[in-house]
Amino acid sequence: MNAPEFFMLEAASAISAATEHAAAVARLCAALDAAFDACRRPSEPDAPTDPSRHAAFAKGVRAALAQALADPALVTAAQREGSAEKYRRHLIAADPNGRYAIASLVWQPGHASPIHAHQTWCGYAVLEGTLTETLYRWDEARGGAQTVRSHPRAPGAISFGASGRANIHRLANDSTAPCISLHVYGVAGEQMATHVNDIVALVL
Numbered sequence: 001m002n003a004p005e006f007f008m009l010e011a012a013s014a015i016s017a018a019t020e021h022a023a024a025v026a027r028l029c030a031a032l033d034a035a036f037d038a039c040r041r042p043s044e045p046d047a048p049t050d051p052s053r054h055a056a057f058a059k060g061v062r063a064a065l066a067q068a069l070a071d072p073a074l075v076t077a078a079q080r081e082g083s084a085e086k087y088r089r090h091l092i093a094a095d096p097n098g099r100y101a102i103a104s105l106v107w108q109p110g111h112a113s114p115i116h117a118h119q120t121w122c123g124y125a126v127l128e129g130t131l132t133e134t135l136y137r138w139d140e141a142r143g144g145a146q147t148v149r150s151h152p153r154a155p156g157a158i159s160f161g162a163s164g165r166a167n168i169h170r171l172a173n174d175s176t177a178p179c180i181s182l183h184v185y186g187v188a189g190e191q192m193a194t195h196v197n198d199i200v201a202l203v204l
């Protein structure tokens, strides 16, 4: 194969990968849009509601994440790159109406989130590797979180939580291999770093 032929094949491969990624993103967005549609009240189509209070919404987001896990083109090679310092977040897509943002999180061994509740609904699925999730109970009197239990979250694990301090957790990569998780948050893309986590203190 001569050099021009090689570069043409490389370019065709890159275009194909980008097309498959765009299609996978479109499928996940369509599934999330369907979850919103499932909890809309026909009598009040424009009423502001918290969709995460509807069972149909949680079911729809879980189904969207399950479908996404089976879509290998969804997370690109660039969106699988980690950082030595702390877990790294890559924005994959954001709803044009500001209702959700989709991100991959890359966890190297030893990386962990802070203990946090959420300012909005969120769902996540483990794509590669195993995360350790620790759950906490909010202690109103002492103004902090008490540890309840920890459990491993292997590839395929899917979780959904509403906003508020009834759902407090911490995710950590306690393994010796990198881990990648897929997250959906109920915020606009530009709010992902500032309007999702509600960091709380641990009380013993």
Ligand SMILES: [Fe+2]
Pocket (backbone or CB within 6 Å): 116, 118, 122, 169
């Ligand atoms: Fe979280």
